[in-house]
Amino acid sequence: MLWLLNQISQFAPISPEGQLALASVLVRKEVPKGYVLLEHGKICRHLYMLEKGFARGYYTQDGRDISLWFAFEGDILASYYSFVTLKPSYTTIEILEDSTIAGVSYDQLNELYRNYPEFNLIGRLMTEKYFIELEERTLSFQFQSASERYHQLIEKHPQLLQKASLGHIASFLGISQETLSRIRAKK
Amino acid sequence: MLWLLNQISQFAPISPEGQLALASVLVRKEVPKGYVLLEHGKICRHLYMLEKGFARGYYTQDGRDISLWFAFEGDILASYYSFVTLKPSYTTIEILEDSTIAGVSYDQLNELYRNYPEFNLIGRLMTEKYFIELEERTLSFQFQSASERYHQLIEKHPQLLQKASLGHIASFLGISQETLSRIRAKK
DNA sequence: CGCCGAGTTGAACTGAATCAAGAAACGTGG
């Protein structure tokens, strides 16, 4: 509980009342490796934060899956698109290591937004943070080669090498597994 | 004035006091074709909305420019990254048709956020909207071919054909001008 | 008219995909 409050109050301080209100609706769960938190086609009705563990979001096309993102401790686990629009998610969220997650439901969050406007500030800042990260990722597709993207990714998240498989990383970079293997081979 | 209020109140209603406060700090400008609204390397201290006209954001690499986005009426003109972090922008914003823009400065907007928390809700919703659009764009790089990306773009924004040059569109799609010309040639 | 920027077309080249096969690592049951 404390952990999540601490995490999100790094975006902006939360009043004692707000903290209490959040704590009272917060759900905390342990989920095992392999667990599917959100299934493709379902509506994402919860916003979780990954307290401990590792996860990824992926898209399925022609029978193979393509990683959209990886989540480390402190990252949000949700399909933004589905959560915001309440339309079916195209993303599947898969837990890749035994994890602890904490979060709130769509209704509860909106209740919080209504009763404690200060949460809108936090929501805005968090959205801005993820927007900027996504912008950087889009840029990398537009001007970097496969090899450049790989090296930059590993520099930013060296833990990925231990945690994610070659195939997961390759699809995240938008390249084939074989190509990534060859990139690794040279130097 | 009215126009911009109307636009952003589509995200969420604004109280009369909020409307007044916003109106009092709003700047409205006419800018000619060719005008550079934000220069690469400068800090983006204003958030404008394009009321009428057409513009694009681009990045310069090895002497050539690569389009990052196009803005139509109602779209935001700013480098989100620079505006939010107050770091130098890597984006240049160029007006492509005589335009009317309206907006607020960084300081004024934060003043609004502070005094009228309701604006945080609007800020969050607008950021979410752009986040989802960007997500779609990133996806398109991850699994679509150049030709698929082009046809989808044109389907979504047919006006682009009249407004933007082949070179601008090609760099936006992450392909060379020649390739786009060939894509056009066949069917 | 002649120039100029924008778009097209051709030919050679290249980074990455695909298909196919094999090697290594990994976990589970005996």
Add this chain to the structure above:
DNA sequence: CCACGTTTCTTGATTCAGTTCAACTCGGCG
């Protein structure tokens, strides 16, 4: 603790989408 099957990773040969460079066309405009 080993043996087996499964999954993950590597390597090779071939193909293909898209780049690059270069020459050429077209429509406007001074």
